[in-house]
Amino acid sequence: MTITGNQLIGGSDTPGKEATFFAVNPATGEQLSQPFTGAGKTEVELACALAAEAFSTYRHTSLSERASFLEQIAQNILVIGDELIDAAMSESGLPRTQLEGERTRTVNQLNLFAAMVRSGDWLGMRHDPALPDRQPLPRPDIRLRHIGIGPVAVFGASNFPLAFSVAGGDTASALAAGCPVILKGHPAHPATSELVGRAVQKAVFDCGLHVGVFALLVGPSIELGAALVADPRIKAVGFTGSRGGGMALMRIAASRPEPIPVFAEMSSLNPVVLLPGALATRAESIAKSFAVSLTKGAGQFCTNPGLLLAIEGPGYDAFLHAATEAIEAAPAGTMLTPAIHGVYTQQTANLAKHGALRQVVRGQPGTGPHECQAALMVVDSSDFLLDPVWHNEVFGASSVLVRCPDLATLQDVIGHLEGQLTATLQMDPADLPMAQQLVPKLEEKVGRILVNGWPTGVEVASAMVHGGPFPATSDARMTSVGTLAITRFLRPVCYQDFPEALLPEVFKH
Amino acid sequence: MTITGNQLIGGSDTPGKEATFFAVNPATGEQLSQPFTGAGKTEVELACALAAEAFSTYRHTSLSERASFLEQIAQNILVIGDELIDAAMSESGLPRTQLEGERTRTVNQLNLFAAMVRSGDWLGMRHDPALPDRQPLPRPDIRLRHIGIGPVAVFGASNFPLAFSVAGGDTASALAAGCPVILKGHPAHPATSELVGRAVQKAVFDCGLHVGVFALLVGPSIELGAALVADPRIKAVGFTGSRGGGMALMRIAASRPEPIPVFAEMSSLNPVVLLPGALATRAESIAKSFAVSLTKGAGQFCTNPGLLLAIEGPGYDAFLHAATEAIEAAPAGTMLTPAIHGVYTQQTANLAKHGALRQVVRGQPGTGPHECQAALMVVDSSDFLLDPVWHNEVFGASSVLVRCPDLATLQDVIGHLEGQLTATLQMDPADLPMAQQLVPKLEEKVGRILVNGWPTGVEVASAMVHGGPFPATSDARMTSVGTLAITRFLRPVCYQDFPEALLPEVFKH
Missing domain, CATH: 3.40.309.10 (Aldehyde Dehydrogenase; Chain A, domain 2)
Structure with missing residues (x-):
């Protein structure tokens, strides 16, 4: 695959408007030769406009369509082959075996979320049938399901260039929830990010989805992330990184005219x-x-x-x-x-x-x-x-x-x-x-x-909790690993006295 | 029951240290004769210390103990009889039939949460059994359950002196989750609040629970609510009221050294x-x-x-x-x-x-x-x-x-x-x-x-959502009415490779 160093927005790649930057190979201390353009407010504006547009169609994809999309991402990542491992090695200094394991984890994670999407359990459907004869007042017919919260900004982590980055756990759970994702790639591994970003972008194309479902913005500036979190079309943020970084995003999110939740995994002594x-x-x-x-x-x-x-x-x-x-x-x-x-x-x-x-x-x-x-x-x-x-x-x-x-x-x-x-x-x-x-x-x-174990090695499964009280995370009620992570990006909607013909499809099976 | 105008803290009643205040009968415009002492920082400190202490025992109550407690509160509210309706009428100006209906709703709500607590569904238990032979790495045994988040501050609403006040939906769901509640009573209906507060306090006594499980603080000062939300022992806030009030609490909560979630139901045109x-x-x-x-x-x-x-x-x-x-x-x-x-x-x-x-x-x-x-x-x-x-x-x-x-x-x-x-x-x-x-x-x-209905009249049931995107609420992912409201006050905990003897009781049934 050709690395262009561009921003991946709207199904195509475009040079960012901000200053060019380079990654460093930490094992040698040398700057890598591939230049990357930086993203800034211009790219945030474009990506958010497309994500908001995409939300209104992507959230209506059937369970099977959405699951297939996640599986297609996994498949497309595997297709990249050794080039991905080589890029990640040179940008992260992590050993080959560890990165190969991380790729397996990333792919399995996407497939696990696909299986969960197909099961429909995450919809959390509830139904209280009408009680027309109840005294003193009849009970209406009420049904509940969960829908995606809206476009989600995800910040790639430095330490897992695959599993907590472009197509990592936050992205998988947000896409599973029906939320478009704008990925703020970590500037330490831009080539790795671009390779995976292209795999996701291709999956969007393969599955015939709206091009705004995914965008990858990369750049070294703090303003990039700040602009993304501040954009009114973003409805939630996933972040893995430092306490200082997470707190800064929490402050931006809390001071928006419409505050939004930030799910930051920050700091832990374990x-x-x-x-x-x-x-x-x-x-x-x-x-x-x-x-x-x-x-x-x-x-x-x-x-x-x-x-x-x-x-x-x-x-x-x-x-x-x-x-x-x-x-x-x-x-x-x-x-x-x-x-x-x-x-x-x-x-x-x-x-x-x-x-x-x-x-x-x-x-x-x-x-x-x-x-x-x-x-x-x-x-x-x-x-x-x-x-x-x-x-x-x-x-x-x-x-x-x-x-x-x-x-x-x-x-x-x-x-x-x-x-x-x-x-x-x-x-x-x-x-x-x-x-x-x-x-x-x-x-x-x-x-x-x-x-009698060691905390490193976090199983991606239904009963996993990768979360905890502050400052381990910004919201102790959530996890960023395991299928329960999807709840971060879902909200319930109730339908009262709906005629059968008007009910959303998921109630009709 | 005798109204003392005192603060209900630690199983007893004590005069507040702040200025005395009076309620007004809005139907006549006249000030009511009962004086109430005001609560402030002194009372917040005492109530929070007791709540933190109570959490470590209350959260371990069995499903049946906790359900009985909620039912006892409902029972004790009914025992108050007409005195409660009379107090609420004179403090709120609402008609008798509406308040009687609200009392029924409040009691039913407590009983509904009791039934839900007994069912154990809210524990959200999950189990991924060990896979010792999995390649390349074995899978550990992991189990998940939810526990209460910690002491919760609840702000009584002006417009539902019973159903969204001292023993209303926020209190019922927080207590159901295993969280002690410090109730900031609305100063417009202090006698109504005290009567219900005494019913809750008596239920704490009847059930042999730690006296810190519940406190009622009432006062007209803005500082009272602010001090409560700022206290490090408070782990979440439930609020129903104005957009300005909710936003003020959100700002205080977000700027704490340890930020906490505020579940504010604020403003809606419907x-x-x-x-x-x-x-x-x-x-x-x-x-x-x-x-x-x-x-x-x-x-x-x-x-x-x-x-x-x-x-x-x-x-x-x-x-x-x-x-x-x-x-x-x-x-x-x-x-x-x-x-x-x-x-x-x-x-x-x-x-x-x-x-x-x-x-x-x-x-x-x-x-x-x-x-x-x-x-x-x-x-x-x-x-x-x-x-x-x-x-x-x-x-x-x-x-x-x-x-x-x-x-x-x-x-x-x-x-x-x-x-x-x-x-x-x-x-x-x-x-x-x-x-x-x-x-x-x-x-x-x-x-x-x-x-083909009208939005007034919110059924308390399993499929109800009384929530919505900002500014309807501060967190669109939650509801403040219906059994799903309990999730606001729960967090998941994962147990990895626990020997049977060490597992929490709930896993042993």
Whole structure:
């Protein structure tokens, strides 16, 4: 496929009106040769006008038409072949196997949403039949179904150039809901975005849909995203990224004449509680699997285990010993962008100088230009509770081990945490009574609780929750992974005393 | 029951620290004799601390315990007897039969939510069983259920002193979701609020629940509501009232360090489309039933038919003739408060002077101090489209009839409307083709579409939607009436690879 560096709007590609930009290969530090035009207000205006127009036809597609469209996107992504993986590797520094896995996940996710669309469950249909003889007043016949909320702006994430980007979970769930999508591509991977964007654009064409159903706008300017969220035709926003970025979009959305919901997945430490029974029997294997989870993909996952909580004692000592060995041996991995690497290096360097630190363990230093040197910082619970700096997410392979004197203190630490995507219990059967005390506390803080696993690796399924109380997300009532994610983009409509001939088609089956 | 004029917090009643205030009987214009102490920051602090504490136990009540609690509230409200109706009459000016009907509705609503809680459907449980042999990676066992979001602040509405007030729909759905409720009572009906508040407080006691599950704070100050919404322990807000009031709460909620959702039901014109076939055969009966719907309860309903759209012709003329007769004969009704009456009088007087008006029809003038004189304003569609003043809700028995030259113009008018709670089609079988064209447009603007009814009278049922795009509500994805209203206060939690013994009870049945 030819990369043009243009904006994909209205079924064609057009150069953006803003300044040209280039991606950087983080593994080499070199600027890539393909120029990309930048999108701005002109492109936002055009894409939003088309999306609003497309909504009034796209939302009426049958379950089968809409499902086929999602499957066609999946198919078209696979057709790109190795070119997509190569582009994503050179723009993200992520390893081939990880990107191949991510492509599989992206395609499966589209197919899962297609199956869900076909099932019609998401319509949430309800019917209260008329009760003409009810006293004192008859009951009318009322029916309910859900429809799409309108055009949705989706922000591609830096860390999943496929699964949380152009045709990722937000896009799949918005399209499944019947909402046109305007995708604000992440400027770190514009070629990857364009390739996938063309696959979606081709699927729109293949399925004979209105060209406004999808647009891809890419550019490095903050104004681009701001203009998109501010546009009155946009009715909801999906975002995965930093707390600062998510909060900025929330502010824009809340100050519009018509405020709209922003579903931002932002920041999470993903606490892992190492219970004494588990540490007594398998401290070493827990430490090793922790190091693997921490350093996988240079730690650049929303669900990276950035916080460990444990009670001091021999098990704790054994864990720390083994974790130190494992982290010290961990090779550095290329980070997604020079900027992300710069922030990581600065944050970990600052933490490593913190007066309250008991110990700092560092991984192997990098040999390339933007590599992430793993870090494990050890602090006492009393110090952890004193300084909010420990509550800031460090994006990358850095984690904080909090040494607690007893279970009550550990619970106190949990009580002081902000909202999180996940919490994990490493436990043995002997830990059950402690775990039973902790689960109710953790439920109030997180969207997903795991037992004896690691939070990285988020299954795309019907029962998944990738969400959680603020600041993990902007709306704890929602998830951005799994089929329940569609509810973000749906609203109910009630039909009272409709004659059969006037009812929407979905009620007629 | 003795009215003390105190704040109901923590299972007891305590005088508020703010200035004393009095309610006014709008039918006489006289101040009522019972003094009420005002609540402020001190009371917010105490109630929020208790609510946060209560959440951690209340949310674990069994389905049956929680359902019994809701039923006990309903029972305790009935036990108050005539004293409640008398108090509400003297504080709201609403007629006895209407308030008795509202009490029935309130009690039925609590019982409906109780039945829903018992069913467990609202838990939205999902289960993806483990697939240990899946390639390339096994699938973990994941389960999902919903839990309450945390303490909820509910603002009592002026116009439904029972059904949208202390134990109204927001309270019932929040308590059903497992969320403690802090009720900010409307200062126009403090005695009614206290009576119902005591019924709820007694139910908390009867059922042996934590005293923080419910508090009633009443006071006339704007700071009271603002402090409540700003409190970090409050996790969501339910509000029914004016656009200005709702927007103010939304701004406070959005600017908190931890932003929270505000479910505000604010402003709606509730357009009624009078199709030519219906007008040709029954213009007079439509006009009569319109006048009844418009003037019922002095028009003080969120779903009051404040806008009529019709195509000019003999049917239109017949309707206008009959509507003029019906409105001119309509007696005035007492409004809820002097302030509401003042705003209504000012708004209708200003509209009646509007240069674009074709005609103004007024109802019978009032004989009491705060009576609502009905109004029907007639404008051409071209003028309606020119001035946004026609899009402002007039709270009371005032409606605007828009004369359209043809269906295309009528559709254009619909296209220019803001979000609405309802839209209604008055149609005969001959109007079906036109109705089929209009329904898709209306779906994008409203939460409920009715055929041959009137929007006042909102059935409390499983398929009801009392919601709609902004500014009808702050979140088009939700409803504040019907069992679906519970979803406003729920969030999903996922349990991954939990051993049976650690799973929450609800998974064990």
